[in-house]
Amino acid sequence: xxxxxxxxxxxxxxxxxxxxxxxxxxxxxxxxxxxxxxxxxxxxxxxxxxxxxxxxxxxxxxxxxxxxxxxxxxxxxxxxxxxxxxxxxxxxxxxxxxxxxxxxxxxxxxxxxxxxxxxxxxxxxxxxxxxxxxxxxxxxxxxxxxxxxxxxxxxxxxxx
Amino acid sequence: xxxxxxxxxxxxxxxxxxxxxxxxxxxxxxxxxxxxxxxxxxxxxxxxxxxxxxxxxxxxxxxxxxxxxxxxxxxxxxxxxxxxxxxxxxxxxxxxxxxxxxxxxxxxxxxxxxxxxxxxxxxxxxxxxxxxxxxxxxxxxxxxxxxxxxxxxxxxxxxxxxxxxxxxxxxxxxxxxxxxxx
Numbered sequence: 001x002x003x004x005x006x007x008x009x010x011x012x013x014x015x016x017x018x019x020x021x022x023x024x025x026x027x028x029x030x031x032x033x034x035x036x037x038x039x040x041x042x043x044x045x046x047x048x049x050x051x052x053x054x055x056x057x058x059x060x061x062x063x064x065x066x067x068x069x070x071x072x073x074x075x076x077x078x079x080x081x082x083x084x085x086x087x088x089x090x091x092x093x094x095x096x097x098x099x100x101x102x103x104x105x106x107x108x109x110x111x112x113x114x115x116x117x118x119x120x121x122x123x124x125x126x127x128x129x130x131x132x133x134x135x136x137x138x139x140x141x142x143x144x145x146x147x148x149x150x151x152x153x154x155x156x157x158x159x160x
Numbered sequence: 161x162x163x164x165x166x167x168x169x170x171x172x173x174x175x176x177x178x179x180x181x182x183x184x185x186x187x188x189x190x191x192x193x194x195x196x197x198x199x200x201x202x203x204x205x206x207x208x209x210x211x212x213x214x215x216x217x218x219x220x221x222x223x224x225x226x227x228x229x230x231x232x233x234x235x236x237x238x239x240x241x242x243x244x245x246x247x248x249x250x251x252x253x254x255x256x257x258x259x260x261x262x263x264x265x266x267x268x269x270x271x272x273x274x275x276x277x278x279x280x281x282x283x284x285x286x287x288x289x290x291x292x293x294x295x296x297x298x299x300x301x302x303x304x305x306x307x308x309x310x311x312x313x314x315x316x317x318x319x320x321x322x323x324x325x326x327x328x329x330x331x332x333x334x335x336x337x338x339x340x341x342x
Contacts, residue, residue: 008336008340009336009339009340010336011304011332011335011336014281014285017282017305018196018199018200018278018282018286018305019276019277019278019279019282019283019286020196020199020200020205020275020276020278021275021276021277022195022205022275023205023275026209027191027192027195030187030191030195030212031184031187031188031191033213034187034213034216034217035180035184037213037216037217038180038183038216038217038220041217041220
């Protein structure tokens, strides 16, 4: 056998350990370290979702929708009411004036209209004693009215 | 501590009565063998410690679904191997010069690691092993240092016995060639 062959390295002849070492007490401490890691993992695991947490987004969306509908309803109602009022005012004005052509109106007609309105108002509210209209020139009525108003009786007699 | 079989431990864990206690027994039973398996892949003690703990965490999470068609030991070995290889790939991606390979980096770690005190032959042997391709390196370590049967390796590495034998044979040739240099 040649000297080179004799000195050649063979794995069969050199069965040895790997040469690696571990820190002292490493294997004894390892189970404790693994348990500590497991505890961390368990705590970090996400909790199982409850029905409430699952339903929360849908409930929030429903509540938002209802809120939006309510606000829209209020807004639309306000706009419609305003339009109704405006429309009512316009119709009343038109109705009052529609009986009389505007070009035919003069001072006498306006006075007459006013007198009619006053008479209607006093008829609808008899408890409110108003000043007698010039057309109802009734003396007794005048006296009664003045007495109610605490007019001085002597001045009243002189005037009459 | 009473001695339990693998099957008993798995069933006790699945029952869920005292999982922490059962798992502690499992860690105690397999910690040393798994540690040395990972250490020979990663070289650094600190990296090995991280990966070993991750292996046990994964085992905890998967043990409830563990199917008993394979044995617990090979299942744990498979998790450990996958975790170690994933760690190496992450290291490769994070490296500034990924094309240089992790082999050089592992060789440097070997020299600087305070928990490696091998003699000249052991150091040279480890450097020779680091020149092997990843899979071949694992096969060599499992056969040469752990003296594992090819059938067990087949289950762990999901490679046929024939391919494993060929891989080991090539690895031995390469290492002896490296060792006989100079």
